[in-house]
Amino acid sequence: MSRKRKKARIKPGTSGLRKKVRVFLKPNYTENFVQAIFDAMPAPGPKDSVVVVGGDGRYYVKEAVQIIIKIGFANGVKKFIVGQNGIFSTPAVSNVIRKSKADGGILLTASHNPGGIDNDFGIKYNISNGGPAPESVTNAIFAASKSLSQYKIDISKIGTVNFGDHSVEVIDSIEDYFTMTKEIFDMDLIKSFIKSHPEFTLLFDGLNGVTGPYGKRIFIDELGLPANSIDQCVPLEDFGGEHPDPNLTYAHKLVSNVHSKQIDFGAASDGDGDRNMIISKDWFVNPTDSVAVIADYAKLAIPYFKKSGIKGLARSMPTSAAIDRVAHQHGVSVYEVPTGWKFFGNLMDAGKLSICGEESFGTGSDHIREKDGIWAVVAWLNIIAYVNKDSPKLIGIKDIMNTFFEKYGRNYFSRYDYEEVDSDAANRMYSDLKALCYGGLVGQSFLGDKFVIASADDFEYTDPIDHSVSKNQGLRIVFDDGSRIVVRLSGTGSSGATIRIYYEMYENRPEHLMMDTQTALKPLIDIALQITKLEEYTGRKEPTVIT
Known part of the structure; x- marks a missing residue:
């Protein structure tokens, strides 16, 4: 197969390339980016490699799989696992x-973003450790994309x-994942608990x-919970017209059901299965x-x-620093990294990290190199x-949290998302705030002397393993x-900008x-709005999502 090279500026972000479906449908757009991935594969490259391919079932996944297989074979891939x-x-x-022991994987997902022909699609490359490609590889993909018959x-x-000499192996990915789950968790203990506490209710x-079939396999088939313990568990190309993001705003049906049915343990995962939400009545x-x-x-x-x-x-x-307090109590190191799971992966590969998480509903461990929604549930x-195990009376989620707060104190935390903000306005606000951080904020006091700014900066991280530096x-x-008040601009959406403001108070x-x-x-929220002048720059009075 001859390559069609067409100049394009297709730059993947921390979670791969995410655009509207109709962008991927443009002539040669998907093909160009897929070819760029194979061009940028770490040595020895695609020849004779084994590549895992699949996605969250959203619109265009099946078509993209075919494109990847075709281009991959033309680049010398020996085997696809689909x-x-x-x-x-x-x-x-x-x-x-x-x-x-594959050489990498191509994931077809836009994570928690909406699906359907008028919504989002994404392509993400994971390297041989199972985690997201580092910046050196994504930069190479971008460079390749600029220079840039059927099976x-x-x-x-x-x-x-x-x-x-080439092959495609189609596997039951649910059964593979279930086998891993049984090796990590105490399924016998969970079954015993469910049997001894018949009053306990669960809703996933x-x-x-994508996680619907995984949830059915674990909660219904294995643990024997009633069929009504799962909901919306059939993957749909447009996610049923809903936004598959497990938070209090977009998982509104779960929130409503948990409260109206007085569910003891409610949980959700997102479109591609790497995020989670835990809630109770x-x-x-x-x-x-x-x-x-x-x-x-x-x-x-947990046996693992x-x-x-x-x-x-x-x-x-x-x-929030809640996990820092746990690390101190248990006498282990704690690491503060930029947003992006690849930073955790480096620490895991070096044997320095077991459990980690992001405030954006991502939780995981070193069992794989991605965050894992079902794992967290x-x-x-x-x-x-x-x-x-020794309590005749059900100890619920609120009880567990109360015990934790009594032991460690509480890091009150919330995130405000302002989605699809005009990009120019968002960038002006952010740029001016950054200038303030380096000239004038330190020492300012609010509400008398209750809140005094001790430091202000733009977080920079030096990876302790490969010594790479991530700025801004x-x-x-x-x-x-x-x-703390933290302000970030997010690039995970497919249009406009998202301003995220994080609040934390111990x-x-x-x-x-x-x-x-x-x-x-x-009080902290009011101070942040005063410092950032968000409404003045963007016209936004209320956030789109509050976490």
Whole structure:
């Protein structure tokens, strides 16, 4: 097959290339980017390589699989491993890359963004460790994209199809992932808990994304929960017209069902299966608290960590310091990294990290090199089973959180997302705020002397493993009591800009541990709006999403 080279500026971000579907449908657009991936594959390159391919089932996944196979064979790929019908959650791809010792994987997903012909699509390349490609590779892909007959495979049938020296193996990605899950968690303990506490109710919402079949296999087929314990668990190309993002705004059906049906344990995952949300009839678990609780109980409750121990803990910079307190208590190192799972991957490969998380509902461990939504849900279920093993009365999520706060104090945390903001306005606001951080903010006080700015900067990270430097990772305004305001511009959407403002305040007074989050943080929120002048720059009075 001859390559068609067409100049383009196709630059992948931290989560790959994300655009509207109709952009990918333009002549040669998808083909050019896929070819750029093969051009940029780390040595020895695509010849005789094994590549894993699949996605979250959104619109255009099946067509893109065919394009990747065609171009891959032309570049000398020896074997493709493809999820049946193209279905492959992001964490499951990472697992198969590692298990099969593949040379990499191509994921077809726009994560938690909407699907359908008028919405989003994405292509992401993972390297041989199962994690997202580092900047050196994504930069090479971008460079290749600027310089830049058919095979038709039936991907609905499990089995191997050979084409001379090349082959395509279609696998049951759900069963592979389930096998991994059984090796990590104490399924017998969970089953015993469910049997001894028949009053316990669970509801898992797949949000019409890729994790529905995974949830059914684990919660219904394996654990024997009632059929009504899962909802929206059939993957749909447009996610049923919904936004497959597991947060309080977009997972509104789950939130409503949990409250109206008084569910003890509600959970959701996103479109490609790498994010999660945990909620109960009387508590929402902030993702920054969620990873800290999992880390605190890991060696006690989860067989994988009983065996391996905890090598270290980590969080993305905007994520609250709750997990830092757990690390200190357990006597292990904690790392603060930029947003992007590849930074965790380097630490994991070096044997320095076991459990990590991002405030954007991403939680995971060194079992793979991606965040893992189902893993986090089952981890919580394992913890609930553990704390209830000797208790005749159900100890619920709110009880677990109250115990955690009494032990460590509480890092009140919230994130405000202002989505699809005019890009020019967002950039002006951000640029002017950055200038303030380096000239005039330090020493300013608010509400008398209650909040005094101790430092302000643009977060910069030097990787302790490969010593690469990542600059411009987010503006940090830190007060003398440890409270923080963080401001970032996000590039995960396919149109406009997203301004994210993060708020964090530590509290250890017993009578103040179970307050409403927004009430506790309101003084800090008012200060942030005053400093950033967000409404003046953008015209936005309210955020699109509050986490």
